[in-house]
Structure formats: structure tokens, C-alpha cells
Amino acid sequence: MSDMAQPNRLPAGGAIEGRVDRNRPLAFTFDGKSYSGYAGDTLASALIAAGVKLIGRSFKYHRPRGIFSAGPEEPNALIELRGGARREPNTRATTIELYDGLEAASQNRWPSLAFDILAINQIASPLFVGGFYYKTFMWPASFWEKVYEPLIRRAAGLGRASESPDPDHYEKAYAFCDVLVVGSGPAGLAAALAAGRSGARVILCEDDAQLGGRLLSERQTIDDAPAHLFAAAAGGELRSLPNVCVMSRTQVFGAYDSEVYGALERVADHVTAPAAGVPRQRFWHIAAKRCVNAMGATERPIVFGGNDRPGVMLASAVRTYLNRFGVLPGRKAVVFTTNDDGWRTAADLVAAGAQVEAVVDPRASVDENLTKAAAAGGVRVLLGGYIVNVTGGARGVTSAIVSVAGKRQILTADLVAVSGGWNPQVALTTHRGGKPRWSDALSTFVPGDLPDGMTVAGAANGDLGLAESLRKGSEAGAAAAAACGFSAAPAPQPRAEDEPTAVAPLWHVAESRHKAFVDLQNDVTADDITLAHAEGFRSIEHLKRYTTLGMATDQGKTSNLNGHAMMAALTGQAMSDVGTILSRPPHQPVAIGAFAGHHRDRHFRPTRHTAGHAWALENGAVMVEAGPWLRPQYFPRSGEKDWLTTVVREVRTVRSVVGVCDVSTLGRIDIQGRDAAAFLDRVYVNTFSTLPVGKARYGVMLREDGFVMDDGTTSRFAEDHYVMSTTTANAAKIMQHLEFCHQALWPELDVSMVSVTEQWSQYAVAGPKARELLMQLYGPDVDLSNDALPYMGCREIPLRGIPTRLFRISFSGELAYELAVPARYGAAVLEALMALCGALGGCPYGTEAQSVMRIEKGHVAGNELNGQTVARDLGLGRMMSTKRDYIGRVMAGRPALMAPDRPTLVGIRPVEKGRRLTAGAHILPGGAAAVAANDQGYVTSVAYSPTCEGWIGLALVVNGPARHGERVHAFDAMRNNDQDVVICSPVFVDPEGVRLRG
Amino acid sequence: MRIPCPFCGVRDLTEFTYLGDASLAQRPDPASPDAAARFHEYVHLRDNPAGLHDELWYHGGGCRSWLTVTRNTRTHVIEGAKLTRTSKSWTATS
Amino acid sequence: MADAALQLKARSAFDGLLVPGGPKDAGIVVTERKDLQIATVIARSSGFAEAIKTAYGIALPSGPKRIVVHEITLLGTGPRAWFALRAGERPLASDLEQSLGEHAAVADQSDGYGVLRVSGAKVRALLAKGVPIDLHPRAFAADDVAVTVCSHIGIMLWRSDADSSFDIAMFRSLCGSFWSWLSESAEEFGLRVEAE
Structure with a gap:
């Protein structure tokens, strides 16, 4: 490496030579030009060594800017780091560790850094004074989009983000300690040593790659040796202690409630690309009993x-x-x-x-x-x-x-x-509401009220002298450890001087x-x-x-x-x-990717799979999200031109032959206890204490404000044993609600509940041949006749040695069953069912066909249980017990919720045969103007009904049940689908229920 | 924020779900003559104190207990937490 | 269809996810515990403690603790709730029902959960990436149990006998998501899957 390449590098062996590793030269580029530096350099120090003074252009005036600082406070030397998908704008050259092959580019200049056309902004600078956004570009208004905004965007905006997905991954992690020490300058090192030697669990976080803080930058001595040697020795001792965790390249950026601190570890920012399995950055959530804040000063x-x-x-x-x-x-x-x-x-x-x-x-x-x-x-x-x-x-x-x-x-x-x-770094002391205090002696703000568990030592507290920092740090570390129950014999203080300040x-x-x-x-x-x-x-x-x-x-x-x-x-x-500006975390920029960690793309949240998931995929199912679950939406066959063709075929097959649908995602709650029946009577509007053993009943639950919360079928397996089913979406919410009712409202009841959703795989078997299919599955010894298992009956039946539960319930309106089997057999039973089903001419069906059939039957679902409907609105008012209290009864009795002219469930059909209906359309009286005053309700669900051979819908309409046969207007300006519709019964198929009792 | 669950120990906020004012555990008597008015108050009206506040949290990510947590609404300092189920209760291990 | 052809095949919760193999010096070793009978037990009355004592001759510890009695591992999961496990085929839920009678509500959950044994020199570093509780030996003792979350997935976690070995149970439907978190998080430490 010649001096030509690094004209500003001090010669080795001089009075001041620095501590970069001159045996490890590193090559890098800035704006496409090659340079060299040494291991231990930052990009900023390597650029200075190379004689590069001009690093970027300023935000508004495009003035030439260089390197202003040597740390994270850098306002000027912002650069784009790396290229391609890893390009990161606005990184600070002063904090970037140099690595071999580093690529950096200046930003906010055009066409080049040395010759920047927008530097003319300096001449036009009166335009860019304070408040310029509010003043300069206000008129004429039409200029905003075409002239002003593009101009501002070119002129300002600093660096360019990569437009490709980030190829690296990020992690979140949790850490716990007795004492968190933030910063490894003299105060931080002394604190960590004092706490670490006591045996307390200590985490020391240092933003820089090296421990030492200002000790690395000053020609001071500790114990008569250069101060950086003290830092190295302290670091060595701390790393040797099993109860101490030293985290370099880790900035603590926030102090949160309950003594939790946020920290960002730059795991692989100092290399070209992370090694396999290594995240670029790791977001630490640190719970610390005590914190010694030794962040220093700026x-x-x-x-x-x-x-x-x-x-x-x-x-x-x-x-x-x-x-x-x-x-x-x-x-x-x-x-x-x-x-x-x-x-x-x-x-x-x-x-x-x-x-x-x-x-x-x-x-x-x-x-x-x-x-x-x-x-x-x-x-x-x-x-x-x-x-x-x-x-x-x-x-x-x-x-x-x-x-x-x-x-x-x-x-x-x-x-x-x-x-x-x-200026002491007061940020961490203010994140939880602490107000810094003005110090006349230092002409700056120093920490004021401190958050619980935090002490501040060294320059962060305004103690600028070296000896004082070491002493105060040591005291703070020992005190923090003592507060956690650890003490150590006092160690001699290192010798140092307090320089004038x-x-x-x-x-x-x-x-x-x-x-x-x-x-x-x-x-x-x-x-x-x-x-x-x-x-x-x-x-x-x-x-x-x-x-x-x-x-x-x-x-x-x-x-x-x-x-x-x-x-x-x-x-x-x-x-x-x-005073000071309200400061919120993060104290330094943190990438959104680090906050997201693993939870990105398909891992945004956990996905739940049923035991039949693999079978569904193998059989071509198109999957749809249902809450956290993935469910088969429909099973297209080759030659079917669109989803509707498939769904129509699935519905027709179920209504004429038989179909199988995976309903494992419904919530199932096992409820036991002497008071289980009484408990259910209090949470459902209808009565379950009268339900015979071996029977199932449809139930509706209200919120305490009287609106419908959920519905489902609950079955009784013994006097003191029920199994409740909930909708897929509400399963967790209902469990929480039931626990609330029991624990908070009626702890005296002998009732206990536990989710058994995951224990069982459950399949709906529906259609005229449903019984035939199940008889083939169970074999000749099992009697599934109407007498043995009538509509709304349930039984526990062994199937080839495994316990199963068979429910005679129907969402489709057909002769139907739901078969529950232990989940480890879920896949095998589904395979067996589908083999038999196929042989009978049946098919699997998904959520779309299920939805079409429930609309044909007028069954309410999520679109109708939308939090704005009471039981009467849904035609379920007669279920509401008049003999006893239940959750929501009193509030459901409010006059407005009892009013006869509330929008109530009806069916609708288009007047123009074949015309498509749209959900969300508003119902208006025929000929009435489309204004809110004339609004009489809205369409909740629509489907193409293969059974009716046309579009049908469910709607909530004022006085609906009294208006069957009336022609009204369905107004849908949003999708340009205004049309007249006829109100009818919401039950389009088999209103007498002959099929499901067959 | 961390909440000291009486069963599980101190746990991170993410394990809990907030419900609201602890008065929600005091359901009015539905048979009382002024039940409508009392339920109206129970469902809709809340105090909003600046300072100590008793509130209900559900430890759904833990022991599934409903907790009555005392939180200082000015500082977010949690003064304490107890199982909401106290009256007429018994413990299974004593 | 003939009975013989219809022998229903059981699939474990991690079936198809875990493939045995991996480096010998892996920092993380994972085994699926397939052979477990599992039940949830909820105490229904103050007679529960006595019923336990009569049936098993022990007093259950209070709090989130693990106790092993008659080959049954009982984990305290709530103020009145336990998670019971026993290796082997012998049905556990019905045994417990018989022993505890009306003092407990027992539900068979043998199919509801996947259980992994995660061990290795880096096990705590791995779990720190998902579990928001302190697993340091000073904070989480050999008989400690935690019901918590890992990477947004509800889990039950307890130490198996070795110091750096944990058992983790989660709902069966979430095993795929859990495995994707674990396998990605363990990559930097090296991961070996062992058959039971």
C-alpha cells in the first residue's frame, strides 16, 4: 500500500499512528472509483485517508458536504451502501466498518457529485426558507402535481432505496439480565466490571465494533498505560466471565415500559453478505432488572x-x-x-x-x-x-x-x-417520560428524572473527566448489582486523571x-x-x-x-x-426488517394446517385463508373454465350425490362439570340444559350489549359433558369469552372448558348418499338409520378401533353428517372417505360450495353475524329464552333493538333473470332517490345458485319478513350494478327441511 | 410492558389481551328493577382515571387466567396483578 | 371395502416435516416425541388435591412446575390446569378419569399436540429467538414449566432431564409454522434431526 493511495494516512511508527491493522489492506469503491483502507477503518476514515473530502450534497441547497463527525451523530456523510437488492440509502459513512469489496455511492447529486446542477438551489435559497413547503408551492394549486412535487422530489429526498426485495433475513431475540450496561466507554466498562465481578448476570452493549468508547480516541492513560489498553484488558476480562455477555455492534435504541430495552445488533453489516443462516441484523428485546446508562456524550x-x-x-x-x-x-x-x-x-x-x-x-x-x-x-x-x-x-x-x-x-x-x-446522551432517560435538567455549569441538558431501574454514569451524566467517569461507573455498576442481590469485594480504582473541562x-x-x-x-x-x-x-x-x-x-x-x-x-x-423536544425511540434509525424479524412474507403470522392439508393440495385444491387457517376453497378439475364452473359442479354433486368437506377448523370446546348445563344456559340465548344426551342443538350467543357474537352447534355426550362448536374465525375469542364468564362472573359454577379443536379432524359428509357412504366406511355392524341416528343426533362410534364421533348435523340442507376422528388419523380417514365418495360419484367440496349452499338454505354466517345484528334481525328471535337471564338479554331488550322496523333477514332475487347480484348493495324502495334517508337495508351475501339456476342473495331489510314478494331497488353505484330485486324467503332450497331429515 | 402474572411470573405484554375496566367483572343483577339502567352503565360507561386503574387482562398466551391488573395510566407502571377469580374460590394444590 | 385394506394409518404431528439427518457437530438436535399419550386435566373441586394424593400418593406442587409420578409427567399449566403426558400406547385420559372421578375434567389430547425435544449446546441461543421468557438455569429450573408463545405460536415448554434439553408442545396445526421458525433459526448453529 503506497502513500499515494492513502495520502492522509499517518506513517506507521510515528508519534500518532492509529490502531488500524496495516497488515490487512481492504479495497473499496466510492462512486465507482477504487480506494483502499485497512481493517479497523470506517468508511469515513478510509475516505479521509484517501483524501476524499466531498462526500455528498446537502438536502435542500445541494451544498457540498464532507465528513463532520466520527460517530452515529453524523449529519452530512450519508451514502448509499452496497448495490443491487442490498442497496441501503442514508447510511452514515462514520459508522460503516470497512470491509473488502465495500461499494458506496454519494447521494442527492445529479448528474455527479462534483458537478451538481441543483446546487443552483443555493442561489434560489430564499425559496427554501423555513416553512417553504407551506409557502412556496401553494399557488397555483394546479401546479402542485405536475411541477412542484416532481421538482421537490428530485431536489430533496436523499438516497434511493433498493426496489428489489431484501435478500437477507432479520431476527428478533429476547435477552434477560440483572444489569444492562449501555456503552463501553470508561464509565460503561467500569460499571460492567463491577457488576460482572459480583456474579450478577450482565449484558454490555456497545454500538461500535470495539469496546472502549472515547478511550479509543484519546491519548489518555489509565494505570500509566495508554487508555485503549485498559479497554482491551477490561473487554478480555468481561468476555471471560460466564455471567457476562458482551454485545458489540449493538446499539440500545429505546427504553420501554417495565424495564425493557430495545437493541439492534448489526450481525453482518460489516461483511459483504451474511453467511448462510446468519441474519443481517438481530433485534433484541432486553428485560433488565437494572440499567447503567453510560452512553456518553455528543x-x-x-x-x-x-x-x-x-x-x-x-x-x-x-x-x-x-x-x-x-x-x-x-x-x-x-x-x-x-x-x-x-x-x-x-x-x-x-x-x-x-x-x-x-x-x-x-x-x-x-x-x-x-x-x-x-x-x-x-x-x-x-x-x-x-x-x-x-x-x-x-x-x-x-x-x-x-x-x-x-x-x-x-x-x-x-x-x-x-x-x-x-451534550450528554439523554435519550434513554427520556423515552419513558423523564425530563432532562438544564445545567448551567455544562451549558447543556443532563439527565433529570430517571426511569425505574436506571442509573446514569460518566459523560452521559455530565461527568466528563476520565477519573470521575471510571469511579462513577464503578459505583453505578456495583450498586446495580447490589440491587439484584449481588456484591463483590471493592476493587482498587484504576489510576487516571481528570482533564480540564x-x-x-x-x-x-x-x-x-x-x-x-x-x-x-x-x-x-x-x-x-x-x-x-x-x-x-x-x-x-x-x-x-x-x-x-x-x-x-x-x-x-x-x-x-x-x-x-x-x-x-x-x-x-x-x-x-x-426544555427539550419530546424524544421517542428509536434513538438511531432501525430498519423495519429488523422489527419484522422472521415474520415476513408467508411467515407474517403462523399458518394453521388441518390434517387433510396435504391431501387437499395433492388433489388440486385452491386454498383460502380462514382466520389463521388455510382451507380448500374449491377443487378445480381439468377443463373447468373458471372457479364458478367448479363451484357449481361441487354444489350440484352434493345436492344430487354426496360430497365431503374438511370442517376441522371449526372451534371445538370441551365443557364439563356439574354446572355445565347451567353455564351454557347463561351464555347462549337458547336452552341447553334440556338437550338430551346424544343430541346436538344450534345455539346463538350474544355479547353483553345484546348483539350476536357467534353461533354454532353444541352436543351433549353426558349429563355433565358437552362439546361446543364455534365458527372458525371466532374460536379463540369465544374461548376467551367463556373463560371470562366463568372466572370473572360465575366462579362458583362447577364447569371447566378446554379447547379440543386440535384433537379432532372433522369432515362434513353431505348429500343424498351421505348415509350410504358412511355405512360403507363404518361397515355393516353400525346402524346409521334414522332411528339409530336421527337428525341432530350425535354418537360416539368406534371405527376400526379408533374412537370417532358422528354428528347428524347439516349446514348444506342435505342429509348430512359431521365425522370427527382423532387428528393423527385425520389424513387416513379423509383418504378413505374420498375413495368411497369417488366410487359413489361424489366429490370433495370447499368453502365456496359450502357458502353457496348455506345461502341457498338461508343460514347466517360471518356476513350476517357482523356485530351489528341482533338475533331478531336474523330471524332467530324465537330462540331467545324468556324464562331466564343470559349474557346480552337485558341490553337486547332495549327499545331500538326490539323495534319492528329494524332491517331483518330476507332473501332476494334479481328481477332480470340471470343478472348478477352484488353484496353490499343498499336496498331502496322502488323509485326512491338514492339518499341515506331512503336507505332500507343492505345485501349481505350473494351466490350463484345452481339449484335455483340464478343469482340469489341474503339481505337485511326494514320490515323484511312482511315484504316477501315486494319489488325494491338494490343500489350499488360503487360497482355500477343498480338493479331491481324481489324480496323473498331467505330459504331457497327445501324450506320444509325434508332432505336433511331423510 | 411486562405484567406479573400470579401463576406464570412476569411475562411480556404480547402474551396478554386487554379487556378494560375491572368493573366489568361486576355484572349487575339482571333481576333488579333498574336492570336496564344498570346494564347500560355496566356496558357503556367507564371511568378514565389518570393514575391507578384496575383493569382486566387475559393471559391467553399463558395460563389462560383472567387477571385484575393495577396499572398507573400516567406512567404505565404495573403496581400488581391478581387472579380475577377470587370469590368463593379454592385452590387445587393446597 | 375390506377391513384389512382399511387399516387406518396414524400420522404424527411432524409427519413429513422432520427428515432425520444433519451434521454430527450440530448445535441443535431435534427429536419428535411421537409415542405420547396426552391429556388435559382441570381440577373441578377442592377435593382434587385429595383425589390426586389417593390415586398417586403425592401432593401436586402449585405453580408452573413439572412432577413425574407413575410414569405420568404432570405439568402445571394454569391455576387449576395440568397437562399430562405418558409414553406408550396405554390410554392416559381414561386412566386419569378413573382415578380422579368427578374431581377433574379430563380431555384426551393425544392427537392435539406435536411435541419436540430440542437439545444441543446452542439450545438456549435458539430458543431466545422466539421465546420471550428467561431460560437461564438461574431463572428456569429443572422442574420449571412455562406456557408461553414462541414466534407467535402458543407453546408449553419444560426442561427434560438434561440441562440443555427442552420439550416443547404446540397445537398440531401449527407444527408446520413452528418447524419453519425452528429450522431457519437453527441454521446458523447446525441442525440435526434424530429419530426417536
Whole structure:
């Protein structure tokens, strides 16, 4: 690797050389051009090493932007990572670990990064001031779609998402611990060591690939050795403890109720593609008894003219690039700092061999040691000074214009390092409603009320000194472990110094006359804040919405405080009164895919299969979702031109011969107990205590508000033993309801219930030859005559040694049975049934044919049990017991629900023979205008009836039963299917029920 | 959010279904002369306190018990949870 | 149709899903427990505890605990509910009904559930991807039982005798979805399916 390729890489063996692995060079491309870096680099450090300054174009003005930070707070260096289906927009170059073959591209530029046509937006910038969306594009209205929107979409929008499905998978996982430590800087490491040594179960999460936090970026010492060695040793010890789990590349992004934390582990983001079986990312749900929040702090920039130019960089980031990565972000630097910490950048730059033109500090006086050290390094000290403007262009900074006591001077520079102080990462302390507290000493917000179980240590709590961070971290870790019942002998504190950290507040250099950016990512300028104030958008929440300050991927990590402080200056408020923006998780961007985990595509939710599923597929069934189940919808045969042809054939076969339908998905609840009968009498409108053993009865249940909840058939197998069936869709809901009735309302009843849905496979056998088929199945010894098993009878009958239950019930209106067999035999019995059925000329049928036949019989189903109907509406009013109370009885007696003119179940037929009906059409009196006042009900279900040879429907119509024979209008403007229909009985087939009793 | 189920231990929210105000376990006497008014109140009217609230949750993803959970509606802190089935009840293992 | 031709073939819950094989050093080993008789038992009266004691000579522990008595494994699944399992052909539900009489409601569920034994060095890492409860040995002891969910699927989970071996029962209809979750989640650890 030559210096030519990495001109800004510090030489190995120098005073500052960084800690990348120079034995492992890595190749990568940026905008198609090849570069090289080393293992241990981030994309940002490798680009700096390669001398690339221009990384992207800004959001609104398309101004050239470079690398501003060295961490997740990066507002500028957003790039598209990878290509093809794995292309990911708006990733931060400062957090991307370099890997061999990495592809990255700049974004928000056209046609190229260096020559970007929309940079003209800078000239048109008055158009793009705060609130520009609301002002600029309001007129003429017709311009919006054709002109303004396409313009905005091209101009803004940052990166492009891949349009192909994500080829990688994501996982969710759960973790539990006594102590969660967030962050592995000095405080986090000390906390994890203290807690880990006590024996408590500890999880340490670190966003970076390496443990150490700022220890990796500073030239500090701990126990007289370089601080990064302490981090490595601590990491080694922690990893050796069986009770400690160290999770690097894992960012804790949210604190949730009941001490649950959300974390994202980037399992395979640092490689080209995940290995087989390895997810790209894993979403962790961590339940922690205690949490030590040691997330550290983010350095705050200062707002001044030209502060967005490539080469203006956070002072601490400069140190990171020098000390950790061994790259030199500039050769001639000016440091602009309001605090002691920033002076260290000057010292480190000098140590790395760079020229530091000056340290500009607005304070009138600073610690003598700082000025002495600067002077020793040949650095000018400009106290009481400000940078008012930075000049430069796409190639970066060329000079800084400094004002000291009203006098301006131009300093040639290619790097401006900026520090306005440090903002503790308070986000995790606020997600559950905690309000940060203003600290005058630090000129920033520090954690205020803490959520249950959390303590904050180190820079995250405003303790910026190294020795203090180590001590406070250790104390917090030990206390957290002690709260979980673990204690350890106190260990000696590592030796370290507290460096000076004094700071004076400075948000904005008011003298600046050039464009000065508050929010680099959203191109919000100092003028925008003034404008928002002038136009009345003064609360910080309004300021955010009006100017977009603090929005998008960085959520204002480097901009909010400055913007809010500037507004506070305009309104004359104290910062403690201004407060902070409400912050919600996630603290950093999290891919939706990570939230979904395994539950994507066909795994969106679990699917339930009956024992007959494989048979149905083998026999060509088209499947349909019924709640969580898959059911055969119909069984097309070759030559059938559409689904209707198939369904008509299936219906005709059942009505004339026999058919078999898998009804295993119906809910079945086993109900036992001395009070089982009494219990059923209280949950059904009709009476089950009078049901003889060996009989089944149709029942209707109401909700307590009087509306119908569900229906089904319940059978009695013994005095104290019933089996209830529910609709497929409501099975779980009914179980929950029955448990509520028992546990909450009537715990004194001796009744118990358990779902046996899964124990049984159940098949409807329907049609004139149903009995014949079942006699063949059971053999000659079993009597299935009308006397032995009459309509609505049920019996337990062994079939070749297996117990089965046979119910003489009919949904189709034909002679029909439902045969229940233990599920392990479900497939075999279905195969046997179908062999016999086929030999008799019968066929399998699906949910469509079932639905046609129930409409022909006027049986209600989901379309009628729609939560808006009472039993009377469905013609079931006579079932309602008048002798006793049941759930829903009192409320069903409300006058409006008893009103005779409620829409009530009827059948309808089209006047024009052969015309198709549509469900959802509204019923109007003949000739009446189609207005809501004339609405008399609606069509709930329709079907083509092979039996009636035409379309039929069920409808709920005002005074319906009294109107059989009346011609009304079915209004369906939505599907352009207005037509006249005739009201009739809802029972189209065999109204006397001769067939089902046959 | 996590709920301390008296039977199963502390469990994640996803195992539970919310029903509402614990007053729903106090079904009015259907035979009372003002049953209509009392049922109207029972079905439709709810207090909405800012602070401690007794409410019914169903542990359908666990032991299938109905629980009466005391939750602080301001902070989501769960103060406690007990089986809704208490009156006239007995335990199977004592 | 002749009786002989109609010998009805039983299919286990994971029939067609589990194919024996896989690497020797797999981090996850899965076996279907096919031979189980299963019943749910719900106590109906305060006489239940006494009836258990009379029939089996033990006091049932309260809470979600596992106890094995007369080859019957009883899992506490609710305040008055147990899940009972016994290996072999001998019908369990009817035995329990006989022993407990009117003190319990017993339902045969031998066909209603699929049961997997999942073991291996990585079993806890695997289960962490779906099970929202703490299975660390400090939190989930050898006789602990949990009724919970895994990847949105309701399960019953208990330790079998070995430290890193768990039995998991779920509704039969959900075995396919459960298996797709398990097999995908176990891929990174290596997965071996063994016949019982």
C-alpha cells in the first residue's frame, strides 16, 4: 500500500499512528472509483485517508458536504451502501466498518457529485426558507402535481432505496439480565466490571465494533498505560466471565415500559453478505432488572458562516481520526472551541505533525496550562475570538475568517475543528417520560428524572473527566448489582486523571453574515430560526415542524440544542424553561426488517394446517385463508373454465350425490362439570340444559350489549359433558369469552372448558348418499338409520378401533353428517372417505360450495353475524329464552333493538333473470332517490345458485319478513350494478327441511 | 410492558389481551328493577382515571387466567396483578 | 371395502416435516416425541388435591412446575390446569378419569399436540429467538414449566432431564409454522434431526 493511495494516512511508527491493522489492506469503491483502507477503518476514515473530502450534497441547497463527525451523530456523510437488492440509502459513512469489496455511492447529486446542477438551489435559497413547503408551492394549486412535487422530489429526498426485495433475513431475540450496561466507554466498562465481578448476570452493549468508547480516541492513560489498553484488558476480562455477555455492534435504541430495552445488533453489516443462516441484523428485546446508562456524550458544534463546508469537523472527531484510525483530516488547522476539551485537538494535531494555525476561543481567559501547551506547539492563541466565516467549496475549506475584538483576520486552513462543548446522551432517560435538567455549569441538558431501574454514569451524566467517569461507573455498576442481590469485594480504582473541562456557552456567532447552518442534515440556517421566531413558530416543537430542525436520520443530535438556544435568545427565555423536544425511540434509525424479524412474507403470522392439508393440495385444491387457517376453497378439475364452473359442479354433486368437506377448523370446546348445563344456559340465548344426551342443538350467543357474537352447534355426550362448536374465525375469542364468564362472573359454577379443536379432524359428509357412504366406511355392524341416528343426533362410534364421533348435523340442507376422528388419523380417514365418495360419484367440496349452499338454505354466517345484528334481525328471535337471564338479554331488550322496523333477514332475487347480484348493495324502495334517508337495508351475501339456476342473495331489510314478494331497488353505484330485486324467503332450497331429515 | 402474572411470573405484554375496566367483572343483577339502567352503565360507561386503574387482562398466551391488573395510566407502571377469580374460590394444590 | 385394506394409518404431528439427518457437530438436535399419550386435566373441586394424593400418593406442587409420578409427567399449566403426558400406547385420559372421578375434567389430547425435544449446546441461543421468557438455569429450573408463545405460536415448554434439553408442545396445526421458525433459526448453529 503506497502513500499515494492513502495520502492522509499517518506513517506507521510515528508519534500518532492509529490502531488500524496495516497488515490487512481492504479495497473499496466510492462512486465507482477504487480506494483502499485497512481493517479497523470506517468508511469515513478510509475516505479521509484517501483524501476524499466531498462526500455528498446537502438536502435542500445541494451544498457540498464532507465528513463532520466520527460517530452515529453524523449529519452530512450519508451514502448509499452496497448495490443491487442490498442497496441501503442514508447510511452514515462514520459508522460503516470497512470491509473488502465495500461499494458506496454519494447521494442527492445529479448528474455527479462534483458537478451538481441543483446546487443552483443555493442561489434560489430564499425559496427554501423555513416553512417553504407551506409557502412556496401553494399557488397555483394546479401546479402542485405536475411541477412542484416532481421538482421537490428530485431536489430533496436523499438516497434511493433498493426496489428489489431484501435478500437477507432479520431476527428478533429476547435477552434477560440483572444489569444492562449501555456503552463501553470508561464509565460503561467500569460499571460492567463491577457488576460482572459480583456474579450478577450482565449484558454490555456497545454500538461500535470495539469496546472502549472515547478511550479509543484519546491519548489518555489509565494505570500509566495508554487508555485503549485498559479497554482491551477490561473487554478480555468481561468476555471471560460466564455471567457476562458482551454485545458489540449493538446499539440500545429505546427504553420501554417495565424495564425493557430495545437493541439492534448489526450481525453482518460489516461483511459483504451474511453467511448462510446468519441474519443481517438481530433485534433484541432486553428485560433488565437494572440499567447503567453510560452512553456518553455528543460534541456540540457552533453555528457560524460556512460551518457546513467539507473540512469543518467536530474537534473530538479530529482526535478520533488521528488517534484511532491514524488518518489526518487536514494539514493546516484552525481549532474553534468554547471549552478546554477542544484544546486537546490542537495538541493532538501538533503531535501528529499537522500545522495548527490557531486556537480560537471566545473566552477572555482560559487555564494557563492550555495556553502554555499551545504556545509550546507553535500554535497561536486567539482568546476572545470567533470564526465568522469559512471559505471554500467542493474541494473543502480554504480559510477561516476570525474576528478578535472587532478585528478580522484570515487564517489559511484546510481543517476547522469545532467544539461548543458536550451534550450528554439523554435519550434513554427520556423515552419513558423523564425530563432532562438544564445545567448551567455544562451549558447543556443532563439527565433529570430517571426511569425505574436506571442509573446514569460518566459523560452521559455530565461527568466528563476520565477519573470521575471510571469511579462513577464503578459505583453505578456495583450498586446495580447490589440491587439484584449481588456484591463483590471493592476493587482498587484504576489510576487516571481528570482533564480540564471548563466550558462557556456559545451557540451562534452573531457576527456571521454568511449562511450559517444550525442543522446540517436538513439545511436549517440561523436565518430560518429568526424567521420562525418572526412568524410566531416559537415553541421548540413548532420550530421543529416549521423548519424541520432535528428531523431525519440524525434526529438533531448535533443541531437541536443550538437551535433551541438560539430561539431561547430570541424569546428571552431561560433554557430550563425551553426544555427539550419530546424524544421517542428509536434513538438511531432501525430498519423495519429488523422489527419484522422472521415474520415476513408467508411467515407474517403462523399458518394453521388441518390434517387433510396435504391431501387437499395433492388433489388440486385452491386454498383460502380462514382466520389463521388455510382451507380448500374449491377443487378445480381439468377443463373447468373458471372457479364458478367448479363451484357449481361441487354444489350440484352434493345436492344430487354426496360430497365431503374438511370442517376441522371449526372451534371445538370441551365443557364439563356439574354446572355445565347451567353455564351454557347463561351464555347462549337458547336452552341447553334440556338437550338430551346424544343430541346436538344450534345455539346463538350474544355479547353483553345484546348483539350476536357467534353461533354454532353444541352436543351433549353426558349429563355433565358437552362439546361446543364455534365458527372458525371466532374460536379463540369465544374461548376467551367463556373463560371470562366463568372466572370473572360465575366462579362458583362447577364447569371447566378446554379447547379440543386440535384433537379432532372433522369432515362434513353431505348429500343424498351421505348415509350410504358412511355405512360403507363404518361397515355393516353400525346402524346409521334414522332411528339409530336421527337428525341432530350425535354418537360416539368406534371405527376400526379408533374412537370417532358422528354428528347428524347439516349446514348444506342435505342429509348430512359431521365425522370427527382423532387428528393423527385425520389424513387416513379423509383418504378413505374420498375413495368411497369417488366410487359413489361424489366429490370433495370447499368453502365456496359450502357458502353457496348455506345461502341457498338461508343460514347466517360471518356476513350476517357482523356485530351489528341482533338475533331478531336474523330471524332467530324465537330462540331467545324468556324464562331466564343470559349474557346480552337485558341490553337486547332495549327499545331500538326490539323495534319492528329494524332491517331483518330476507332473501332476494334479481328481477332480470340471470343478472348478477352484488353484496353490499343498499336496498331502496322502488323509485326512491338514492339518499341515506331512503336507505332500507343492505345485501349481505350473494351466490350463484345452481339449484335455483340464478343469482340469489341474503339481505337485511326494514320490515323484511312482511315484504316477501315486494319489488325494491338494490343500489350499488360503487360497482355500477343498480338493479331491481324481489324480496323473498331467505330459504331457497327445501324450506320444509325434508332432505336433511331423510 | 411486562405484567406479573400470579401463576406464570412476569411475562411480556404480547402474551396478554386487554379487556378494560375491572368493573366489568361486576355484572349487575339482571333481576333488579333498574336492570336496564344498570346494564347500560355496566356496558357503556367507564371511568378514565389518570393514575391507578384496575383493569382486566387475559393471559391467553399463558395460563389462560383472567387477571385484575393495577396499572398507573400516567406512567404505565404495573403496581400488581391478581387472579380475577377470587370469590368463593379454592385452590387445587393446597 | 375390506377391513384389512382399511387399516387406518396414524400420522404424527411432524409427519413429513422432520427428515432425520444433519451434521454430527450440530448445535441443535431435534427429536419428535411421537409415542405420547396426552391429556388435559382441570381440577373441578377442592377435593382434587385429595383425589390426586389417593390415586398417586403425592401432593401436586402449585405453580408452573413439572412432577413425574407413575410414569405420568404432570405439568402445571394454569391455576387449576395440568397437562399430562405418558409414553406408550396405554390410554392416559381414561386412566386419569378413573382415578380422579368427578374431581377433574379430563380431555384426551393425544392427537392435539406435536411435541419436540430440542437439545444441543446452542439450545438456549435458539430458543431466545422466539421465546420471550428467561431460560437461564438461574431463572428456569429443572422442574420449571412455562406456557408461553414462541414466534407467535402458543407453546408449553419444560426442561427434560438434561440441562440443555427442552420439550416443547404446540397445537398440531401449527407444527408446520413452528418447524419453519425452528429450522431457519437453527441454521446458523447446525441442525440435526434424530429419530426417536
